[in-house]
Amino acid sequence: MRTAQDRWLAADHQIRSILIYGYGVMGSGVASSFARHGFKTMVRSSRASDLRDLPPGVVAVSELPDTPPDVVLELVPEDITSKQRVYAEIEAQWPDAPVILATGTSGLDLVALAQPLRHPERFVGLHYFMPADEALIVEVMAGPQTPRALVDLMAATLRQTGKEPVVLYQPIVGFLVNRLQHAILHEAYYLMEAGVASAADIDHAVRRMLAPRMCVNGLLQQKDIAGLAIHAGAQASIVPQLFHNHTPNPSLQALVARGETGLAAGRGFYDWAGCDVQTVRQQSAQQLAMLTTFLESAAMTPAPNTTAQVRPPKT
16 A cells, blocks of 8 residues: 555656745746646735735635645745745644645755755755746756655646756755856856946847857857867866856845845836836746747757757766
């Protein structure tokens, strides 16, 4: 006879219900992506009775229900203590149910988050990107004791919601995308502080050169195509001169401290005075969707004998 834990590791097990703990812009997008693909979807919010913008098929509750969902996705603010308080509430509510606990953190350490859990083997990271209902990529990362089978189950579930999961079988702070993104951003902030380039200069170079190349060939395949000998020589010259200080950028921290937090505040790296916040975000989402549609179109189908095989990592 299979135990409760064996059931969610079995090949025939399917996730059918999810509760999202914490409801904001991200929670709305995630809830929408599950509900429109037939999953029983609830959101737990202290504002449940006041929510009027729930996506179709989504139910809001102010307290955890008696019946456990298959998955709880925590989307509360990025603070370890706050998140662990939520985990304690969830484990106390359903002590005998094999609920999969997922965190939506983008930058906290899953090892630290999992320390007080009674069932760390059920803990995973699900990193969505804005807008969550449109962005195809979701990162799925194992907690410190999470078996591969559970990570694979979550990835399969996300595929049922139309997503393209990036799977990480060991926990690392920042997942994959944010580590790459912050490596680039840290250098960009330094270049602005040093007076080498403005925010507009950097964004123009990325839009017109880095981003199109990466859309077509990715990061590493592009280097194969260009030639690794040239790349290795450039790396030997450039990498020692990059800005490595292991410290969050002070200019960025100062902007936030002054309340200049970007579009919604009217100021950030740019001056957004007079701009319609909702329209800017909608336009960005629509343009991203148009680009994604093009990247999936016949125009981007590889010609015969042009698709390389992935090489196994060196051991």
